[in-house]
Amino acid sequence: QVQLVESGGGLVQAGGSLRLSCAVSGRTFRWYGMGWFRQAPGKEREFVSAISWTLSRTAYADSVKGRFTISRDNGKNTVYLQMDSLKPEDTAVYYCAANQKPAISLYESEYSYWGQGTQVTVSS
16 A cells, blocks of 8 residues: 655745645655645645656746755655745645656646645745
8 A cells, every 4th residue: 555644834924934844655656756735724735746656757837947946855755845935825734645647747636546635835
């Protein structure tokens, strides 16, 4: 069974940085495409970023492009989301997700496994 556990959330002032981690246990991590999504209060969950198996392909939502960086360490079975220049509108619960699709995935429906989420709060 695949399990995903996020960490690294917290409270930060606008302009600050946080790095989220998602540790994956179960089957061979390097075969998983990984994604980050977020859900703000009263809003639907939305795509933030994704990284493919091969590390050669990444994708970002327009709202975070240039500020967030996704990466993965296959040796540690972990995917990261470095978040810089944070804004109050980045406040949300952040979820990591995994699938076994070779192409990069931007949609929730394409992910089979989800973590429990970690809260990120950005104060103004």
